[in-house]
Amino acid sequence: MRNLKYAILGLVNREPMTGYDIKKAFEDRALTSFWHAEHSQIYPELKKLVEEGMLEYDTDIRGEKMEKKLYTITPAGRDEFLNWLRDDVPIERTYKDIFRLRTYYSDSLLDREFEKLLQSQKKQHKEKHEYLAAVKEKVFNNTPPEKGTPELGDFMVLDGAILREDAYIAWLDKCIEIYK
Amino acid sequence: MRNLKYAILGLVNREPMTGYDIKKAFEDRALTSFWHAEHSQIYPELKKLVEEGMLEYDTDIRGEKMEKKLYTITPAGRDEFLNWLRDDVPIERTYKDIFRLRTYYSDSLLDREFEKLLQSQKKQHKEKHEYLAAVKEKVFNNTPPEKGTPELGDFMVLDGAILREDAYIAWLDKCIEIYK
DNA sequence: GAGTACATGTAATTAGTTACATGATTGA
DNA sequence: TCAATCATGTAACTAATTACATGTACTC
Numbered sequence: 001m002r003n004l005k006y007a008i009l010g011l012v013n014r015e016p017m018t019g020y021d022i023k024k025a026f027e028d029r030a031l032t033s034f035w036h037a038e039h040s041q042i043y044p045e046l047k048k049l050v051e052e053g054m055l056e057y058d059t060d061i062r063g064e065k066m067e068k069k070l071y072t073i074t075p076a077g078r079d080e081f082l083n084w085l086r087d088d089v090p091i092e093r094t095y096k097d098i099f100r101l102r103t104y105y106s107d108s109l110l111d112r113e114f115e116k117l118l119q120s121q122k123k124q125h126k127e128k129h130e131y132l133a134a135v136k137e138k139v140f141n142n143t144p145p146e147k148g149t150p151e152l153g154d155f156m157v158l159d160g161a162i163l164r165e166d167a168y169i170a171w172l173d174k175c176i177e178i179y180k
Numbered sequence: 181m182r183n184l185k186y187a188i189l190g191l192v193n194r195e196p197m198t199g200y201d202i203k204k205a206f207e208d209r210a211l212t213s214f215w216h217a218e219h220s221q222i223y224p225e226l227k228k229l230v231e232e233g234m235l236e237y238d239t240d241i242r243g244e245k246m247e248k249k250l251y252t253i254t255p256a257g258r259d260e261f262l263n264w265l266r267d268d269v270p271i272e273r274t275y276k277d278i279f280r281l282r283t284y285y286s287d288s289l290l291d292r293e294f295e296k297l298l299q300s301q302k303k304q305h306k307e308k309h310e311y312l313a314a315v316k317e318k319v320f321n322n323t324p325p326e327k328g329t330p331e332l333g334d335f336m337v338l339d340g341a342i343l344r345e346d347a348y349i350a351w352l353d354k355c356i357e358i359y360k
Numbered sequence: 361g362a363g364t365a366c367a368t369g370t371a372a373t374t375a376g377t378t379a380c381a382t383g384a385t386t387g388a
Numbered sequence: 389t390c391a392a393t394c395a396t397g398t399a400a401c402t403a404a405t406t407a408c409a410t411g412t413a414c415t416c
Contacts, residue, residue, distance in 0.1 A: 003276075006281070032274055033280075034275065035274065036273065085286075088297055092279075094214065095213070095214065095277070101215050103333060103337055104190070121271060153283060156283050160351040166347060167347030171339065178327070178336070
């Protein structure tokens with residue numbers, strides 16, 4: 001499906017970037033909630049995208065010797081990206097989740113043991129939720145940016161991540177209630 | 181992390197199973213919402229688990245020639261599984277989601293184009309939601325089973341899947357509102 | 361006799377993670 | 389001068405998907 005390919009094309013389509021910038025973007029709060037890749041996956045993919053004519057780069061010499069490659073999207077790359085973006089896709093059958101897998105088997109634990117695990121998960125999801133809500137307030141003042149700007153994309157996925165955390169916490173609370 | 185290993189150990193711990201049964205279990209309504217594997221991944225993993233002493237099997241001859249292997253968990257396998265189950269794990273940093281990736285880049289589409297994609301996703305998530313809610317009613321009468329039964333695990337993850345769909349639909353509605 | 365479900369495997373490829381490997385630049 | 393960050397790559401391994409490959413049993 002080459003999802004990483006399109007994730008990268010989309011980023012470089014927003015603005016020219018180095019591999020390092022892409023790595024940083026994947027660590028960013030909004031993106032990190034629904035996509036991620038290590039640099040060891042990014043650099044080979046960039047090389048491939050250049051070979052395929054989707055991206056090109058200029059080598060930038062910083063200081064004495066330090067080289068960095070600034071990637072730009074080509075017209076072919078932009079076409080390919082837009083065609084991908086327009087696709088109407090089926091929803092994913094499975095959203096893999098290790099804690100749900102553990103919950104599925106929780107009858108093999110003592111009630112107290114499992115309740116502790118539930119509480120630990122809740123604590124972590126609450127922290128994530130608070131963090132995301134703080135970003136929404138500070139960066140966006142809780143208000144959606146203008147249509148047609150990349151910032152609106154950032155806002156929507158951030159909002160989605162917050163709703164996802166809400167639902168996760170509500171689910172954990174239901175499980176805790178059962179086990180109490 | 182060997183998650184498939186523990187997914188399989190957990191299933192066989194519930195009751196002896198063939199590889200085919202495990203495949204079917206992964207297609208089951210509850211499990212399929214948070215875990216999945218193809219038979220091409222299951223059979224080699226079963227072989228490995230036997231080599232590691234976690235599982236053993238009896239070959240059952242059905243009819244003329246047809247062989248099936250009924251796997252049973254060993255005491256070592258059960259120990260390993262329970263130790264894994266007791267682990268307190270960090271929440272996943274990323275829940276990969278291709279539609280959220282597309283949403284992140286939606287400013288590159290026309291409003292009408294993207295709204296159509298949002299509506300298509302909503303339709304699919306609503307169908308999934310209705311299906312899950314129907315299972316919850318028919319199988320569990322909307323009531324949690326007794327503690328200490330595998331059925332409670334089934335119920336909790338099913339409930340979690342429903343809440344997840346609720347949140348997804350709520351998020352899509354927010355996005356649709358913005359784009360309308 | 362045809363179709364579906366049962367039943368098990370391997371091969372080839374793609375995706376993703378962890379570890380190995382190197383070096384420059386910037387600011388305290 | 390030390391630490392953090394910038395910057396790029398490869399190697400080895402694990403995880404997962406798609407395709408190839410085969411045959412049985414049951415029901416209509």
